[in-house]
Amino acid sequence: RKEVEQDPGPFNVPEGATVAFNCTYSNSASQSFFWYRQDCRKEPKLLMSVYSSGNEDGRFTAQLNRASQYISLLIRDSKLSDSATYLCVVNTNAGKSTFGDGTTLTVKP
Amino acid sequence: DAGVTQSPTHLIKTRGQQVTLRCSPKSGHDTVSWYQQALGQGPQFIFQYYEEEERQRGNFPDRFSGHQFPNYSSELNVNALLLGDSALYLCASSSDRGFSGNTIYFGEGSWLTVV
Secondary structure (H helix, E strand, C coil): CCCEEECCCCEEEECCCCEEEEEEECCCCCCEEEEEEECCCCCCEEEEEECCCCEEECCEEEEEECCCCEEEEEECCCCHHHCEEEEEEEECCCCCEEECCCEEEEEEC | CCCCEEECCEEEECCCCCEEEEEECCCCCCEEEEEEECCCCCCEEEEEEECCEEEEECCCCCCEEEEECCCCCEEEEECCCCHHHCEEEEEEEECCCCCCCCCCEECCCEEEEEC
């Protein structure tokens, strides 16, 4: 079993749709959590950190459930430019970052 | 402010050869991590360097080795290349002093093809 697991998708949604991605992690010692976005043949870029209280950045909302070891990302009012692969990232206290394999999103007109 | 820079961007090697990839971290960062990303997978942690020492290592064989220089730049060396080593190699820098919450920033990567 992988340390960080994501539904690979692909998720194909129309513009304006709301879409949610889930991620589970197995290391209970994990300390911090992030979502990264990766465009085709490009490097991953930070989308947002994930806090225990949940946090929002514009159309994006991230949630963390430590008891269930579960992280989510919600995208509202999807845009064509949101098409990408979304990577869930979990850090241990030693600073090691473990990535999921990503969920692919395609937003269609 | 220069971000993370990597070189070369693309290279082709033959099985059994050796390769060296280079990385300069973002200004102000002192920690460098290397990742391997195969097609369709997320980045896999190879190792991390801090204060010129390997601080952590992922599940990669000894053929993968690295180095960090006093100016915080780093090299990744892979010996006895296999076809399965073909991947995007990503360098990431941070300034975490061991703190897990700091963000890591990636370079554009080095695309390695082994034939």
